[in-house]
Amino acid sequence: MTSAMSHHDALDFGSIDLGPISAPEHEGANVSVRELTRLLHIDYPDEAWLARTAFALRRVHDGEALVHSGDKFHSLYIVRSGCFKTVYTDFSGSEQVLGFPMCGDLMGADGIDGGHYKSTAVSLDTSEVVIVPLAGMTRLTNECPSLEALLYRVLSRELVRVQNMTWTLGTLGAEGRVAAFLLNLSERLGALGYSRRSFNLRMTRQEIGSYLGLKLETVSRALSALNNTRIIHVHQRTIDIIDPDALRAVVDPAGGAAPGIEAQPAAGPVRNGIQDDGRPGKSRATLPADVPWRQLAVA
Amino acid sequence: MTSAMSHHDALDFGSIDLGPISAPEHEGANVSVRELTRLLHIDYPDEAWLARTAFALRRVHDGEALVHSGDKFHSLYIVRSGCFKTVYTDFSGSEQVLGFPMCGDLMGADGIDGGHYKSTAVSLDTSEVVIVPLAGMTRLTNECPSLEALLYRVLSRELVRVQNMTWTLGTLGAEGRVAAFLLNLSERLGALGYSRRSFNLRMTRQEIGSYLGLKLETVSRALSALNNTRIIHVHQRTIDIIDPDALRAVVDPAGGAAPGIEAQPAAGPVRNGIQDDGRPGKSRATLPADVPWRQLAVA
DNA sequence: CGGTAAGTTGAATCTAGTCAAGAAACGTGG
DNA sequence: CCACGTTTCTTGACTAGATTCAACTTACCG
Numbered sequence: 001m002t003s004a005m006s007h008h009d010a011l012d013f014g015s016i017d018l019g020p021i022s023a024p025e026h027e028g029a030n031v032s033v034r035e036l037t038r039l040l041h042i043d044y045p046d047e048a049w050l051a052r053t054a055f056a057l058r059r060v061h062d063g064e065a066l067v068h069s070g071d072k073f074h075s076l077y078i079v080r081s082g083c084f085k086t087v088y089t090d091f092s093g094s095e096q097v098l099g100f101p102m103c104g105d106l107m108g109a110d111g112i113d114g115g116h117y118k119s120t121a122v123s124l125d126t127s128e129v130v131i132v133p134l135a136g137m138t139r140l141t142n143e144c145p146s147l148e149a150l151l152y153r154v155l156s157r158e159l160v161r162v163q164n165m166t167w168t169l170g171t172l173g174a175e176g177r178v179a180a181f182l183l184n185l186s187e188r189l190g191a192l193g194y195s196r197r198s199f200n201l202r203m204t205r206q207e208i209g210s211y212l213g214l215k216l217e218t219v220s221r222a223l224s225a226l227n228n229t230r231i232i233h234v235h236q237r238t239i240d241i242i243d244p245d246a247l248r249a250v251v252d253p254a255g256g257a258a259p260g261i262e263a264q265p266a267a268g269p270v271r272n273g274i275q276d277d278g279r280p281g282k283s284r285a286t287l288p289a290d291v292p293w294r295q296l297a298v299a
Numbered sequence: 300m301t302s303a304m305s306h307h308d309a310l311d312f313g314s315i316d317l318g319p320i321s322a323p324e325h326e327g328a329n330v331s332v333r334e335l336t337r338l339l340h341i342d343y344p345d346e347a348w349l350a351r352t353a354f355a356l357r358r359v360h361d362g363e364a365l366v367h368s369g370d371k372f373h374s375l376y377i378v379r380s381g382c383f384k385t386v387y388t389d390f391s392g393s394e395q396v397l398g399f400p401m402c403g404d405l406m407g408a409d410g411i412d413g414g415h416y417k418s419t420a421v422s423l424d425t426s427e428v429v430i431v432p433l434a435g436m437t438r439l440t441n442e443c444p445s446l447e448a449l450l451y452r453v454l455s456r457e458l459v460r461v462q463n464m465t466w467t468l469g470t471l472g473a474e475g476r477v478a479a480f481l482l483n484l485s486e487r488l489g490a491l492g493y494s495r496r497s498f499n500l501r502m503t504r505q506e507i508g509s510y511l512g513l514k515l516e517t518v519s520r521a522l523s524a525l526n527n528t529r530i531i532h533v534h535q536r537t538i539d540i541i542d543p544d545a546l547r548a549v550v551d552p553a554g555g556a557a558p559g560i561e562a563q564p565a566a567g568p569v570r571n572g573i574q575d576d577g578r579p580g581k582s583r584a585t586l587p588a589d590v591p592w593r594q595l596a597v598a
Numbered sequence: 599c600g601g602t603a604a605g606t607t608g609a610a611t612c613t614a615g616t617c618a619a620g621a622a623a624c625g626t627g628g
Numbered sequence: 629c630c631a632c633g634t635t636t637c638t639t640g641a642c643t644a645g646a647t648t649c650a651a652c653t654t655a656c657c658g
């Protein structure tokens with residue numbers, strides 16, 4: 001095999017040729033770019049013509065799969081409402097939960113590189129997703145580079161999320177993991193305008209355990225333990241966080257330096273991450289203020 | 300160097316204004332887009348004008364940090380030679396290793412969204428990286444959408460890698476993790492033209508353990524166990540894989556493949572003829588070899 | 599050479615997994 | 629509305645596996 005690499009366009013995202021923006025699965029109302037950025041908490045310059053561009057929505061019912069592992073990749077999805085679980089299915093039957101995407105979260109990115117989704121996304125609720133057909137995006141990004149940046153950011157964000165997860169799995173014990181899971185959930189729900197103190201889990205102990213690398217019994221025990229120490233109150237899927245600080249302490253016993261639990265400033269649009277002004281004279285290559293920089297992992 | 304052309308969008312990657320493509324840290328020779336795609340094992344339509352575009356290289360010495368956690372984000376990096384470790388640094392000083400990027404691997408992507416790198420990249424060797432200043436890319440991607448797709452793919456690939464890692468941490472025991480780690484390393488080295496059978500670790504047990512969520516003693520024991528069962532031969536950092544199949548069986552006793560390993564429609568070109576040469580690799584080579592579809596989790 | 603860092607190995611401890619039984623919630627159909 | 633089966637959750641006792649503590653060996657570097 002010589003260096004003959006000109007096969008057909010291996011880099012093409014497929015050949016979904018669509019109108020302005022839509023998708024095979026189009027159904028129901030559409031969503032403007034502006035609303036999309038609001039969902040993602042990412043600011044972007046409002047350009048009139050873009051505000052008119054719209055993405056299709058898709059509704060997914062409880063228990064229904066949005067995409068299956070192995071399906072041909074075509075679109076990214078941003079959750080607009082509801083809640084999902086994403087799973088690797090070990091064809092011996094057992095599944096490993098990779099995440100619980102909720103409003104504003106990305107799904108499907110693991111399909112870009114290989115051309116096939118690598119995980120299955122199942123709705124845990126009646127949910128709605130914004131369909132972002134990647135192939136169709138290049139046309140748009142040509143006219144609006146900031147839209148391209150937005151995509152990079154969304155992908156990066158997902159990467160960070162998963163990296164935090166490996167930190168959680170690599171460092172924390174059972175109670176720490178469960179505590180981190182609850183805090184993360186609390187934070188995300190809070191960012192969406194729900195109560196940070198009180199919420200209902202939409203997933204089973206089994207699913208939580210799979211996600212956290214624990215058995216369901218262990219999850220149950222950890223929850224009971226936190227319940228007994230009055231840090232939270234648990235009844236089935238109802239969670240009340242009584243003492244958030246104590247909960248944080250479970251994750252990070254080493255004093256308060258608890259790496260920010262606040263995942264996203266969520267309240268206001270996240271300041272433009274990539275903006276930078278660093279002109280060429282940026283130098284100062286080594287003034288790294290090696291700050292503990294983490295967000296609380298999980299979910 | 301200081302060209303004048305600041306397109307100004309709120310989401311712009313900054314105003315690093317550079318020539319064709321270069322970066323503040325420019326130093327040494329450059330690398331063409333074509334070579335970059337070869338590094339990444341991603342095909343792309345060869346456009347003459349693009350072939351003339353070049354990326355800067357940077358050399359990083361053993362023990363030196365390429366970027367620090369908390370540094371302002373400016374570029375992505377593709378490893379061209381050598382080996383790194385990427386770490387989260389816990390405020391209390393302890394570090395969690397996130398990966399061991401090698402030739403063709405991406406670094407720095409966790410900095411895109413927040414505008415600051417979230418992990419530190421330290422060279423475990425004398426290494427060379429291709430500097431990909433993201434801000435400067437939008438101009439290029441306008442002219443060549445496939446380049447944009449390339450970036451998406453690279454990010455997606457990294458995401459999948461980390462997802463596989465969470466699978467590893469979530470499901471495997473100590474021996475399985477170490478076995479998966481070795482197989483992954485073997486596969487990656489093989490893809491680079493080195494021996495799959497015999498190689499030297501460039502990281503300590505401590506670092507491996509941190510990466511795999513284990514203590515160094517546990518890593519040592521796992522290696523000893525595999526050594527005693529004649530599956531591999533270990534002597535300090537020298538690894539010989541004697542029975543690859545047995546090693547795979549340690550990861551997946553059930554005999555199938557790990558999740559996600561399900562056969563992809565071999566979208567790839569066939570492999571060229573490089574076999575194991577049986578020598579622990581350290582000869583310099585940037586041989587392109589096609590990556591087998593998916594490596595076994597880890598690393 | 600000698601000192602330090604890295605790796606190995608053993609024994610005790612602790613944590614999470616496993617097996618098992620029972621309680622609580624949920625859905626369905628009478 | 630209640631009875632019934634199913635699923636989910638909780639709890640206990642026991643086991644397997646990883647961590648901890650500690651001694652010791654081996655490599656590496658000046």
